[in-house]
Amino acid sequence: MNTPVIPERGPVVCIGETMAALAPDPVAPLDDAELLRVDIAGAESNVAVYLADHGVPARWVSALGDDPFGRRVRERIAAFGVDVSGVRTDPARPTGLLIKNPGADGTRVHYYRRGSAASALTPEVLRAEAVRGAGLVHLTGITPALSPSCRALVEEALSPGRPHPVSFDVNHRPALWPAGPAAEPAAEVLLSLAGRADIVFVGLDEAQELWGGAVTDAASVRRLLPGPGTLVVKDGSRASTAFVGPQPYTVPALRVRVVEPVGAGDAFAAGFLAGLRESGDPVRALRLGHLTAASALGVAADHGPLPPPARIAELLAADGRTWSAATIGEPAPARG
Template sequence: MTHGTLVWRPADGPVVCVGETMAALAPTPPGPLEGARDLRVSVAGAESNVAMYLAELGRPVSWLSALGDDAFGRRVRAAIAATGVDVTGVRTDPERPTGLLVKDPGPDRTRVHYYRSGSAASALGPGVLDDERMRSASLLHLTGVTPALSASCRNLVERALGSPQRARPYAVSFDVNHRPVLWPDGTAATVLRDLADRADIVFVGLDEAQGLWGSDLRTTGVRGLLPRPRILVVKDGARSATAFGGEGACTVPALRTKVVEPVGAGDAFAAGFLAGLLDGGDLRRALRLGHITASSALKASADHGPLPDTDTIERLLELTDEGWAGLEPTAV
């Protein structure tokens, strides 16, 4: 199905993203960590990635979290603020450190080593949702990383999704974002399915869904497992993404892109899709903006890459289906 009609969308208004962001170290130039002479410092966090892309796409957005009272924490805060994200609600924890991750690029994939146990953000809890920014939010964005960090973090997500959809003052977006290393007890499949099925908007990769809930799953089967979200987006890697909304579904092919580093592309896609919805677009337009934003992340070695200019984005969004499918990698 290729219907672009949208039955429901969040109210137009500010977005709040909640979750941990870490300082990130990566070899430069990219290559195996053990042979690296220099490491580049950047920031890495699923929810703040979404926030930064939303800000660059012109959406008012805040990021809520906690950072250590340390150099990494100050660097993370400054980097995110520089993109236009409101970080004034981010708490500085005088006792716990900022989390750290180290990337180890290889010929087939990039391994990521986390040093986040006992981090400032792992102490986040349901009280974050009492922040004054939540009173004017139209959308809250969460990911499956947060409930894996600690019991208090899981309580935060449980509270956000505890009310029925129609009773919430804002919509809730949830990216499944399964990180197996964070779920050593084997509870990920059950917990993430339960949380996702209570959200208004859900993002999940097809391969991710297959790893969690069954290797024979297909796109429509994921909708069968998650019937309650108002909008479900299933991303099929470099092939396409399908959005289920109301009675219909819309599939848009992914852009052909020369991949430098895949990490962060899912967050970029989520930001583009959400921006498209909040701007009043239908599913087709939102999916296209998701692909455009993801393409910018795929072409960068950091989690966050530069977007095309506004005129280029608008031109791409207005292409015919044939024009979109025929785009060359150099066109975005």
């Protein structure tokens, strides 16, 4: 098992693709939509943005096309206070694109990112000036699915003797992984990568989908992933558990009015990392993760405003009963 780490004082460097995102406005199935709203979407940049909201120096490293979408993505992320000096402009490849298709059973996402600028990232990124001096490098399981060179980037970032601690959000996106008899199963790849990271985030339902019957609860995920010094298992709207070494710490989720769940996992990761960096206390970090996730749950976009600082401070310091009774936004329906 890796020794549990506290993120150091250098910037958190988040490496991965951010795309332009199109979604019907007002919300409706694409078949019926007249207008599409232009936004941006990217798991790693979401984490960087929420870290910046918490006052943590954050740097996003990636590549964008030399096109209007790329310029929009760069300007939007920089406007949140994220350092984008490590983002390269690729003159030959386009910025990736996703299109949301809301429906009665949830929102489907259509990706147009094959051959994108970010899919050409290589391990050389790790030797760039923007990564030197990092207090923590943050990666997700999306990046290794984009291309062989992106897979090599993540493999090298998690190699023994790496210069920076690494956090890894499993973030399984089935639509991105190659299919067919010759394809390496995403479950095997992601288990191997997560097992080498210092801090890992995974949803319980996600772990069950990936690794099947071996996963029944947070403790079974820990048995499957004994390597990371810190493992955070998110159980939807119920609770999250952080294993720091063998010791589990569980914090119930807040009651939240949910507009759309997209981006909430990224927000949780950012809140947890910010809380761990600030206090070293896993319970406080889990609470800040839930508070930050509530910001994303309450909006249709990937990023929403944090609760007022006084409310955050009040809930971080609250006793267990007060925390469990707290709500953010309109109360959600009672959990069964």
